[in-house]
Amino acid sequence: ETGVTQTPRHLVMGMTNKKSLKCEQHLGHNAMYWYKQSAKKPLELMFVYSLEERVENNSVPSRFSPECPNSSHLFLHLHTLQPEDSALYLCASSQELAANEQFFGPGTRLTVL
Amino acid sequence: KNQVEQSPQSLIILEGKNCTLQCNYTVSPFSNLRWYKQDTGRGPVSLTIMTFSENTKSNGRYTATLDADTKQSSLHITASQLSDSASYICVVSRYYGNNRLAFGKGNQVVVIP
Secondary structure (H helix, E strand, O other), X not given: OOOEEEEOOEEEEOOOOEEEEEEEEOOOOOEEEEEXXXXXXXXXEEEEEEOOEEEEEOOOOOOEEEEEEEOOEEEEEEEOOOHHHOEEEEEEEXXXXXXXXXXXXXXXXXXEO | OOOEEEEOOEEEXXXXXXXXXEEEEOOOOEEEEEEEEEOOOOXXXXXXXXXXXXXXXXXXOEXXXXXXXXXXXXXXXXXXXXXXXXXXXXXXXXXXXXXXXXXXXXXXXXXXX
């Protein structure tokens, strides 16, 4: 295991539901990331947090809302999603923001009906 | 256009055979290149990292090469095993900036008995 855990591993939700994805890292890292992985596409960086502060938001729709209460935990709150948001959502962490090795969690497979 | 292109998109190989995956990139200024292995239902895990001055690096049956002049890398899998079935993702890091990583779409490898 990489030291990064994600829950739930699978999630099916309707377009009007509100749900949250959780990520926890046990590595003592200072930076955490949310990625979206769709079939046959490169990983898309969504959000970057460094020392609990958001440092990057890559033009992500407001129906995705991140939260980083401390350096070990990262959440992604979901609200009124669209079917095209169905994807694998990966959380990652790195020692620091400038570090080029990121450690990934197993991902949450999200299906929006 | 994606800054990291991988080929072939997918391939099927017989157990015990060798295969080579290609990665071409345009990322600049170049810092390093990693190959990640992503098993189905799991997050990517780093296999190798190569910096500008390194031409080849091995990790067990995996051997990565880098030609920084032509901006090409390859990942060679020797004596493939069923457990090598996975997606192999080439990730190139820029020398500076918060969003340093550029991801390829991955090479999907299926090893059959």
